[in-house]
Amino acid sequence: MNKKPMVILTGPTAVGKTALSIALAKRINGAVISADSMQVYRHMDIGSAKIMPKEMQGVKHYLVDALEPGDEFHVVRFVEMAKTALTEIYEAGKIPIIVGGTGFYIQALLYDVDFTEQECDEAYRASLAKLAEERGNRYLHEMLREIDPASAEAIHENNRKRVIRALEFYHHTGEKISEHNEKEREKSSPYNFAYFVLNDAREKLYQRIDARVDAMLGQGLVAEVTRLKETGCHGGMVSMQGLGYKEILEYLAGESTLDEAVYIIKRETRHFAKRQLTWFRREREVIWLNKPEYQYDEEKILEKILAVLSEKEILPS
Numbered sequence: 001m002n003k004k005p006m007v008i009l010t011g012p013t014a015v016g017k018t019a020l021s022i023a024l025a026k027r028i029n030g031a032v033i034s035a036d037s038m039q040v041y042r043h044m045d046i047g048s049a050k051i052m053p054k055e056m057q058g059v060k061h062y063l064v065d066a067l068e069p070g071d072e073f074h075v076v077r078f079v080e081m082a083k084t085a086l087t088e089i090y091e092a093g094k095i096p097i098i099v100g101g102t103g104f105y106i107q108a109l110l111y112d113v114d115f116t117e118q119e120c121d122e123a124y125r126a127s128l129a130k131l132a133e134e135r136g137n138r139y140l141h142e143m144l145r146e147i148d149p150a151s152a153e154a155i156h157e158n159n160r161k162r163v164i165r166a167l168e169f170y171h172h173t174g175e176k177i178s179e180h181n182e183k184e185r186e187k188s189s190p191y192n193f194a195y196f197v198l199n200d201a202r203e204k205l206y207q208r209i210d211a212r213v214d215a216m217l218g219q220g221l222v223a224e225v226t227r228l229k230e231t232g233c234h235g236g237m238v239s240m241q242g243l244g245y246k247e248i249l250e251y252l253a254g255e256s257t258l259d260e261a262v263y264i265i266k267r268e269t270r271h272f273a274k275r276q277l278t279w280f281r282r283e284r285e286v287i288w289l290n291k292p293e294y295q296y297d298e299e300k301i302l303e304k305i306l307a308v309l310s311e312k313e314i315l316p317s
Helices: 017-028 075-091 103-110 122-135 137-147 149-154 160-173 177-185 202-219 221-230 245-252 258-282 298-311
Strands: 004-010 030-034 095-099 191-199 286-290
Touching: 004 017, 004 075, 004 103, 004 298, 017 030, 017 095, 017 298, 030 075, 075 095, 075 103, 095 103, 103 191, 103 258, 122 137, 122 160, 137 149, 137 160, 149 177, 149 258, 160 177, 191 298, 202 221, 202 258, 221 245, 245 258, 286 298
Parallel strands: 004 095, 004 191, 030 095, 191 286
Antiparallel strands: none
16 A cells, blocks of 8 residues: 655754745645644734744645634644645645644654543543642642653643643553553554654754744734733633743733743743653654754755655655
8 A cells, every 4th residue: 555645844842843844845845734732723923933924935834823712722633634634735746744843743643643532530530620720730740740750751730631631541541641652652654754853952942942932022922912811812721821821821910020921931942842852752763853963054954854755755756
């Protein structure tokens, strides 16, 4: 059976995936599927560092500006929406490029991971949510660390929904969700794929993160979050738990100063980049593109990608 082609271009936040993905798409007749948990939301442009229409240079993008901030977005929905996009891309004779930093989403799509919901115990889930409200996210996260350290390492304590899901999975099955996901990861992919991770020296990456956060402030991040709040968006929404949005909401609520909020955004974004890299290092068949090795020359990086795609027969002959 001939497997359909797929290119994955990922890496830590602020490493420069967007510009490289556009250059690549133009060279291989590609279309982009965003694997980003925030760029999918409309009206959330600045804090998500969303690619804007003029930056797309005519390259078709999917899963960008596809949902309202009040909509739920999770791995199961991502896979459903991405598969619909894949059908359209293949029918158009193009090559899909999955671009974004949410490794969990990429893995689910690439290996067709089964995330069938276990039977739900509403009472147990509600009790965990109540615990989080009363004692905070960290308390719940420590509960997870006791039963499943690998999941606790991979899931941020503020991602309450995924922490609860992991605790719930263990409660129902007696199995760690990290071990379940590991088994699913052993599946072979139904795609003929190349999985690239763009990376940079840590100090350079952290400088880029700090500069990006400063730029977001200059572009009007506070005004963007203020508008969202005025339209009814609140901290309980999945969308508003995103980095940058959560902290600015707290500032607007008088829970911190703007300087404190900015400091926390920068710190948490650096931590996020570190967790992303840890995730990608665990993945199989990954090709690392370390920018210093290419003297930061995007054309050289692009040529490397094209050589790999040719070797793997992902490009049409």
